[in-house]
Amino acid sequence: MNERLAGKVVLITGAAGGIGTAIARAVTDESATVLLCDINLEGARRLADRLTGEGRSAAAYALDISRPLEIAAVVEKIVKRHETIDVLVNNAAICPRIPLEEVTEVDFDRIVGINLKGTFFVSQAVSPLMVRQGWGRIVNLSSIGARTGGVAASSVYAATKAGIIAITKSYARTLAPSVTVNAIAPGVVDTEMMRIPSEQVAAIVDQIPLGRLADPEEIASVVVFLASEEASYFTGATLDVNGGWFMY
Numbered sequence: 526m527n528e529r530l531a532g533k534v535v536l537i538t539g540a541a542g543g544i545g546t547a548i549a550r551a552v553t554d555e556s557a558t559v560l561l562c563d564i565n566l567e568g569a570r571r572l573a574d575r576l577t578g579e580g581r582s583a584a585a586y587a588l589d590i591s592r593p594l595e596i597a598a599v600v601e602k603i604v605k606r607h608e609t610i611d612v613l614v615n616n617a618a619i620c621p622r623i624p625l626e627e628v629t630e631v632d633f634d635r636i637v638g639i640n641l642k643g644t645f646f647v648s649q650a651v652s653p654l655m656v657r658q659g660w661g662r663i664v665n666l667s668s669i670g671a672r673t674g675g676v677a678a679s680s681v682y683a684a685t686k687a688g689i690i691a692i693t694k695s696y697a698r699t700l701a702p703s704v705t706v707n708a709i710a711p712g713v714v715d716t717e718m719m720r721i722p723s724e725q726v727a728a729i730v731d732q733i734p735l736g737r738l739a740d741p742e743e744i745a746s747v748v749v750f751l752a753s754e755e756a757s758y759f760t761g762a763t764l765d766v767n768g769g770w771f772m773y
């Protein structure tokens with residue numbers, strides 16, 4: 526075990542999914558306590574059991590990030606038990622594949638309600654704790670879709686991920702200097718979210734200079750960096766981790 530996040534309490538939303546799980550493992554590799562929040566409580570519990578079975582410090586919480594009242598209740602419960610939250614990773618999101626011309630108002634509100642509203646209100650609930658204690662880190666998961674407008678029928682998703690870059694900047698300005706707020710814009714990562722037809726994946730890989738998808742661990746290591754003291758002068762930034770697919 527390393528010590529870069531020793532003593533820190535790290536809350537991850539969407540922790541039961543591919544990248545969230547890799548982040549959970551990476552932050553516990555750095556001796557943090559990890560709070561695994563997910564709408565999929567069973568998945569979060571299974572992960573917490575695995576991690577604690579390996580001698581790591583982890584706990585699971587049910588959380589639907591699209592519900593601000595539920596966010597407030599879960600944060601209160603967490604503070605009672607763990608006292609504070611030092612690092613927040615806004616990772617939970619959905620990416621339903623719907624061609625632009627078929628998107629309904631219900632689809633639109635659901636995607637925005639989880640991805641954009643969720644990221645905003647979880648940050649709003651957690652950041653006062655960080656400001657009070659004079660230290661905190663928020664890391665938001667954006668996407669290459671924010672840069673390109675989205676691939677594989679994901680226009681609304683892409684818009685939410687662009688919105689997350691703006692939210693990152695506004696929170697960074699508001700919470701400085703004690704709390705830093707940054708985003709990561711991954712390219713295509715090998716998780717459930719990218720279960721699209723293999724010919725579409727092959728066409729994407731053809732355009733990526735590094736010639737492959739990212740592993741979730743390659744995103745998790747950047748989260749650890751942004752959460753650590755090594756990134757003390759980053760705030761309001763979005764790091765593109767995309768194998769060179771899109772060079773900004």
Ligand SMILES: NC(=O)c1ccc[n+]([C@@H]2O[C@H](COP(=O)([O-])OP(=O)(O)OC[C@H]3O[C@@H](n4cnc5c(N)ncnc54)[C@H](O)[C@@H]3O)[C@@H](O)[C@H]2O)c1
Pocket residue numbers: 538539540541542543544545562563564565568588589590591615616617618619620639666667668669710711712713714715716717718719
């Ligand atoms: N996989 C990729 O190629 C890729 C690319 C760019 C960005 N990202 C971003 O990385 C993050 C993680 O993606 P992933 O590939 O691991 O996704 P995933 O679908 O594998 O996991 C997402 C997790 O979020 C949870 N979740 C969904 N709705 C929720 C809600 N309302 N409240 C709480 N939790 C909820 C799910 O239960 C799941 O555990 C997302 O923000 C995604 O947009 C992923």
